[in-house]
Amino acid sequence: MMQQSGSTVQGTVAEGFEAVREEFAAIVAAERPDYVGQLSAYAAGRRVVDLWAGPDTDGETLYGVYSSTKGAAHLVVALLVQDGTLELDREVAHYWPEFAAEGKGSVTLRELLAHRAGVIGADDGFTAEELADDRVIAERLAGQRPFWRPGTAFGYHALVIGALTGEVVRRTTGRSLQEMYEERIRAPYGLDFFLGLPKEHEGRFRSVLPMDPTPEQQAVFAAFQGGPHTVASIAFNRQGAEPTDIETLPNARVVRAKGPASVGGVASARGLAGMYAAATTGADGLPPLLKPDTVAAFGQIHSIGYDVVARSHKSFALGFQATADTWYPFLGAGAIGHSGAGGSQGFADPRSGLAYGYTRRRYAFPGGAAPENERLAKAVHTAALAS
Known part of the structure; x- marks a missing residue:
């Protein structure tokens, strides 16, 4: 490993990954002065990039990673499918009978994981306390009428997918x-990636800083959310008595403590990259959690095209984003991962043996993987192929 000198970028890179450090340094130099971020990567199960920059941070600092949490949640589901405990083509109601209400009886676990169930939120919304509790979300949505006929379209179940799949896990295993x-x-x-942050680790957490958009960016953001009863507003819980402020969600201790499986994870870049390495290649001498056939099954695209929530082109595998199509076309087919609204990104590219994690403190406009991820992921991928 080679140590980066100076106070702007700190950490280490393995031989052959020096260009990643240079790319990260260039991004840090171009960002606003209060930039804080972390970058980590594994190649063939060995950590080869471990960098960070900005005040009041190091490699062990923890940040809210929003929907990057869905990758951790659905790694659990993948393991249970691999075990034979869950079957992808079984109806959700087989495991959770109450879910059959309002025409949802034929929805399979596969369709739910692919964001095709249409159960994106509750008509009257959730309170902040309810949104932090997956059991409450699941109980409320069991009787919810879908917002489109299940299986006919897909749309991002942004705040609830982890609660829905989590209830299947609970009904099957007796464990959350x-x-x-x-x-x-x-x-x-x-792994420094928690679904439910213990109190003893609270001192490592840094609160999210709001995105501070320009007036033009704010107008774009408002137009996306639309009126109070649009599909997008319901999916992002903007229509009820307590509209959710996505930007500040991880700053609430109740969210960090309960770790709702859609958005409540707290992690470092090391934790993000380490989890995807653990899943696909193994990490630090431990074997991989998933067999190649399981990775391939969960990395296969199941929903692609017009997302009725995002109102744009999206693609989903099973529980994961289809990362090559959604974000980084230079990755191999079957890459699995998930981004988070604040700018975080984690993924595994099984064909190159690469696992990647990125976090940043300030919420990145417009939500989802921060733009700099494309440059960083490309640099890491190029170095991994060359090595």
Whole structure:
């Protein structure tokens, strides 16, 4: 490993990954003075990039990673499918009978994971306390009429997909998704990626800074949300008595403590990259969690085209974003990952043996993977192929 000198960019890169450090340094230099971010990557199960920059941070600092949490949640589901505990083509109601209400009886676990169920939120919205509790979300949505006929379209179940799949996990195993993640994934691999942040780690957490958009950016953001009863507003819980402020969501202790499986994860870049390495190649001498056939099945595109929530082109695998199509076309087919609204990104590219994690403190406009991820992921991928 080679140590980066100076106070702007800190950390290490392995031989052959020096260009990644240079790309990260260039991005840091171009950002606003209060930029804070972390970058980590594994190649063939070995950590080869471990960088950070900005005040009051280091490689162990933890940030809210929003929807990057969905990658951790659905790694649990993938393990249970691999075990034979869950079957992708079984109806959700087979595991969770109450879910059959309002015409949802034929929805399969596969369709739910591919964002095709149409159960994107509740008609009257959720309170902040309810949104932090997956059990409450699941109980409310069991009786919710879908917002489109299940299977006919797809749309991002942004704040609720982890609660829905988590209830399937709970009904099948008797354990919460968060408990399964802790026991089978986080603790064995020592990952700094928590679904439910223990109090003793609170001192490592740094609150999210708002995105501070220009007037033009704010207008774009407002136009996307639309009126109070649009599909997008319902999916992002903007229509109820307590509209959700996505930007500040991880700053609430109740969200960090309960770790809702759609958006409540707290992680470092090391934790993000380490989880995807653990899933696909193994990490730090431990074997991979998933067999190649399982990775291939969960990385296969299931929904592609017009997302009725985002109102734009999106693509989803099973529980994961189809990362090559959604974000980075230079990645191999079957890459799995998930971005987070604040700018975080984690993914695994099984064909190159690469696992990637990125976090930043300030919420990145317009939400989702921050733009700099494309440059950083490309640099890491190029170095991994060359090595």
